[in-house]
């Protein structure tokens with residue numbers, strides 16, 4: 001007796017011929033699988049990485065206004081093979097982007113892995129007005145398991161002329177074993193993301209526990225430079241919404257901030273501090289003094305020079321280090 005299980009998404013995977021785990025169609029697609037094939041919401045083909053990298057989301061070209069909400073949600077995929085031709089199945093983390101109150105006609109977004117530009121994902125949406133959409137979502141897969149546990153930003157720009165709305169979220173992609181529906185409270189970690197658009201005001205948003213866990217209270221803490229500066233308990237009953245919001249005004253006091261969310265007050269286990277804590281990535285507010293590193297090198301080969309320049313860029317961009325470059329002009333002949 002052979003039990004053969006081919007999840008529908010694996011089938012899609014095979015159909016699109018890209019493995020592993022990039023099932024977002026490369027051609028125009030409808031905004032989500034629930035819409036008719038020829039609908040008025042079109043997602044344009046995926047953008048080549050070099051173009052994706054060059055997109056900017058910070059020009060002040062148009063007046064800003066709320067044009068709809070964009071919610072991020074982490075979910076676990078079906079079981080799929082862990083590599084090409086593998087009989088090993090596992091779950092992956094997928095990210096679902098839900099749009100509601102849509103009043104935009106054009107929107108584009110970019111997911112950016114904080115330490116690796118080659119993993120950017122950009123998509124553009126066109127919404128034609130003849131159908132009246134107020135809600136939609138984007139949940140096609142673009143994941144590798146190597147994304148789990150890494151930090152990302154999501155930037156988007158929605159346009160509903162003459163208005164424009166831009167936002168930036170930062171978050172860590174959770175591991176599927178911490179968000180799956182059938183896990184116990186001791187393994188569950190809320191998915192948290194921070195809206196940094198209004199810096200110095202930060203808005204933490206976190207996904208509530210699956211309803212069967214009947215969690216009715218969460219503790220949220222704000223940290224500045226590693227020390228707790230605010231702590232508060234959020235008690236239900238909560239509305240239907242799947243997520244909670246917490247707004248913190250740093251008053252533009254310079255520092256490195258982060259949020260932590262944990263379940264408290266419903267389970268003895270959690271009250272004893274044994275439940276898992278979600279931690280947001282660090283957010284730098286204002287000007288902070290960076291450590292200074294002087295990189296001195298001998299320009300003997302051009303490949304070496306490139307590597308050193310890349311190292312300096314990396315230190316500057318990702319390690320919060322002020323890296324200075326100096327060349328040892330020694331004649332090496």
Ligand SMILES: *[C@@H]1O[C@H](CO)[C@@H](O)[C@H](O)[C@H]1NC(C)=O
Nearest residue numbers: 027028029042043044045126
């Ligand atoms: C994809 O959508 C864009 C915008 O609606 C349209 O201009 C283009 O012709 C479409 N491409 C294909 C292959 O359908």
Ligand SMILES: *[C@@H]1O[C@H](CO)[C@@H](O)[C@H](O)[C@H]1NC(C)=O
Nearest residue numbers: 075096097098099136137139
């Ligand atoms: C994504 O979110 C929409 C609603 O916002 C929901 O209908 C859909 O089932 C979600 N997709 C996944 C894979 O969770």
Ligand SMILES: *[C@@H]1O[C@H](CO)[C@@H](O)[C@H](O)[C@H]1NC(C)=O
Nearest residue numbers: 115116117118119144146147
């Ligand atoms: C960046 O991501 C690509 C594709 O996932 C991978 O091949 C490469 O090794 C990564 N680079 C680093 C520095 O992690």
Ligand SMILES: *[C@@H]1O[C@H](CO)[C@@H](O)[C@H](O)[C@H]1NC(C)=O
Nearest residue numbers: 102129130131132133134135
């Ligand atoms: C779209 O639908 C909403 C509610 O269903 C309604 O309030 C709104 O007027 C509609 N907009 C258009 C342009 O038809």
Ligand SMILES: *[C@@H]1O[C@H](CO)[C@@H](O)[C@H](O)[C@H]1NC(C)=O
Nearest residue numbers: 115149150151172280281282
């Ligand atoms: C993500 O960010 C947090 C806090 O900024 C950091 O501690 C962690 O190492 C980062 N993860 C990765 C994989 O870079």
Ligand SMILES: *[C@@H]1O[C@H](CO)[C@@H](O)[C@H](O)[C@H]1NC(C)=O
Nearest residue numbers: 199200252253254285286287
């Ligand atoms: C916050 O402080 C920085 C200097 O640290 C200043 O450049 C910036 O304008 C301030 N922002 C606000 C909103 O006050």
